Amino acid sequence: MARFLAIGAVTLVVLVVATNLLAGQAADREALAEARTINEVLAESVAGPLLREKLVLGNPAAIDAFNRRAVDQFDVQVLSQVNLWSSERLVYSDNPVFAGQEFELGQERQDVLENGGTGQVYTDETAQTLLTEDADGTVQIFTRIETPRGTPLLFEGYYSLEDIEERRAQIYRPFMWIIVGALVLLLVLVTPILRVLTKQVTSAAKERERLLRAGLEASDAERRRIARDLHDGVVQDLAGTSFSIAAAAREPELADGVRASLHAANQAIRDTLKSLRALLAEIHPPEIQADGLASSLADLIAPAGALGIQASVSVEGAETATDTQAALVWRVAQEAVRNALRHAHPSTIAVTVRSDGKKLVLEVVDDGVGFAADAAPAADRYGLRGMSSLVRDSGGRLEVRSSAGEGTAVRLEVGVDA
Known part of the structure; x- marks a missing residue:
C-alpha cells in the first residue's frame, strides 16, 4: 500500500x-x-x-x-x-x-x-x-x-x-483549486483501481510461475517413472541376458564359431546397455549436488568421445553454489551439449563453470556449424529456449551467441546465494 x-x-x-x-x-x-x-x-x-x-x-x-x-x-x-x-x-x-x-x-x-x-x-x-x-x-x-x-x-x-x-x-486562483481538487479526487479514485490491477497482474505472474513449476515437477515425475520402469525392466532384463550369454560362452564344448557369435551378441547387449543408461541420464538426470557438479558434467559429455568429438570440462569454485543452482547449471549444460552433438557437428566442445563467490557462470562453447543470429529460431532448439524462462525465474540470465560457420556459445549467469 x-x-x-x-x-x-x-x-x-x-x-x-x-x-x-x-x-x-x-x-x-x-x-x-x-x-x-x-x-x-x-x-x-x-x-x-x-x-x-x-x-x-x-x-x-x-x-x-x-x-x-x-x-x-x-x-x-x-x-x-x-x-x-x-x-x-x-x-x-x-x-x-x-x-x-x-x-x-x-x-x-x-x-x-x-x-x-x-x-x-x-x-x-x-x-x-x-x-x-x-x-x-x-x-x-x-x-x-x-x-x-x-x-x-x-x-x-x-x-x-x-x-x-x-x-x-485573480483569473488563475479559482482554476488552481479546481485543478488540485480534481487531481486529488482522480488520485483517490484511480489509486485503488491501480492497486487492484497490479494485484491481479502480480497474482497472474505468481500463478504463471506456479503452473510453470507444477509443469516442471509433473515432467520430472513422469521422467522419473519412465526412467524407473526402464531401469527395473528393460535394463535389468538386458543385464541378466548379458550375464547368461557370457556364462554360456564359457562352456568348453562349444564350437569356436558359436562362441564367437555369443561374444559378439554379448558385446552388442553391453553397448545397448550403455546407450540405455545414457538415455536414462537424459530422461531423468541424477541428483545434482554442487560438490559433484564436475563429475556430473563429465558424465554428460561422455557420449562425445564415441562420436570422435574432443570434449572437456572445467569447474572452479562451484562449491559456493547451492544444489538448486548446480542443478540449473547441469540442465542448461545438458541442453547445450545435446544441441551441439545433434546439430552442430563440432570437433570440440568445452564446458566451463566458474564462480567468484558472487555469481556462478556456465559457458558451453563448440566450434560447429552455428546458425545465423537473425534467423528464425529452429524448432529443434526449443529445449534451450525453454530453459530461458526457468533461468529468468531463478534470477539468472541466459545468452546464446552464434553465427553461421563460427560455432555457438551458450552462457548462463546466476547469482550465488549468500
Whole structure:
C-alpha cells in the first residue's frame, strides 16, 4: 500500500506542476487579452468619437478640447499613459512635454498603423523616452483608429504589468483549486483501481510461475517413472541376458564359431546397455549436488568421445553454489551439449563453470556449424529456449551467441546465494 501511495503522491505532484504551468500560461494570455480588449474599447468608443482633423494637425485648442473630454474616461486602473500617433509624429500624450514631437515608431507600430488591428511591445526605446515612470513595468498596447475623414491614428496605452499580474492571479486562483481538487479526487479514485490491477497482474505472474513449476515437477515425475520402469525392466532384463550369454560362452564344448557369435551378441547387449543408461541420464538426470557438479558434467559429455568429438570440462569454485543452482547449471549444460552433438557437428566442445563467490557462470562453447543470429529460431532448439524462462525465474540470465560457420556459445549467469 505504501508503494501505491508513494506512486500516487509523485503522480499528483507531476500533474499539479504540469497543470499549474499550463493554467498559469492560460491566465497570462487571458490577463493580457483583457488589457488588449480595454485598449480597443478605449480607442474605438472613447478616443475615436472625439477625433478631429485639427487634432491631427496639432491645433492647441483641439488638443485641449480632446484632453478635457477624454481624460476622465482614460482613468483606468491598469492604464498609466495614453498616446496618439500619426504616421509622422506624436499627436497627443497625457505627458504633454513630448506632444507634437517626431519619434521613430518602430516596426510593430508601423505595421498596425498601416494594416489595422492591435499590437503590443514590452518596454521599447520609445516607451523609455516617453514614460516618466519605470517603463520596465509596462506593456505598450496600440490600436488603429481613424478620424472622420479617414486619417489613420494609433491609440496607444501603457499598461502596468503589476496590475496585469494581479489580474492574472485573480483569473488563475479559482482554476488552481479546481485543478488540485480534481487531481486529488482522480488520485483517490484511480489509486485503488491501480492497486487492484497490479494485484491481479502480480497474482497472474505468481500463478504463471506456479503452473510453470507444477509443469516442471509433473515432467520430472513422469521422467522419473519412465526412467524407473526402464531401469527395473528393460535394463535389468538386458543385464541378466548379458550375464547368461557370457556364462554360456564359457562352456568348453562349444564350437569356436558359436562362441564367437555369443561374444559378439554379448558385446552388442553391453553397448545397448550403455546407450540405455545414457538415455536414462537424459530422461531423468541424477541428483545434482554442487560438490559433484564436475563429475556430473563429465558424465554428460561422455557420449562425445564415441562420436570422435574432443570434449572437456572445467569447474572452479562451484562449491559456493547451492544444489538448486548446480542443478540449473547441469540442465542448461545438458541442453547445450545435446544441441551441439545433434546439430552442430563440432570437433570440440568445452564446458566451463566458474564462480567468484558472487555469481556462478556456465559457458558451453563448440566450434560447429552455428546458425545465423537473425534467423528464425529452429524448432529443434526449443529445449534451450525453454530453459530461458526457468533461468529468468531463478534470477539468472541466459545468452546464446552464434553465427553461421563460427560455432555457438551458450552462457548462463546466476547469482550465488549468500
